[in-house]
Amino acid sequence: MARPRKDRIVAFNPQISYFKPRGIPLRELTQVELAVDEREAIRLADLLGCSHADAGKQMGVSRATFGRIVQTARQKIADALINGKAINVAGGNYTLKTPTRLFVCCACEVQWEEPFGTGRPKGCPACRAVAIKRVHGEQSD
Secondary structure: OOOOOOOEEEOOOOOOOEEOOOOOOHHHOOEEEEOHHHHHHHHHHHHOOOOHHHHHHHHOOOHHHHHHHHHHHHHHHHHHHHHOOEEEEOOOOEEEOOOEEEEEEOOOOOEEEEEOOOOOOOOOOOOOOOOEEEEOOOOOO
């Protein structure tokens, strides 16, 4: 029996999920299915230029597994571009990561994460000090 697939961590999920060649009616097109985790692999490797080891860590998979995911995604995208097919991004084994903000306590220097949209923390979770600051420019991976 095969081992169950592990969910991949996806940090970016845009609203756009379908691409098609211009000027060809949708009913006349063949489509290629690109999984959400494959799109994330393309984003990390090709758009952001992450190494396979770093990108694999961000997605919660090994470097070798990440390499296989990105290779499959590139083949599907090449097929669609060369052969004039539509690309439908859907499905796959993934978990959508909630983006977070990083805070640090000025009193005890403890760092912690808070999800976006929850408002500013009232104080440090370790020492309850109210002198806290957000660490800007860094988003938790």
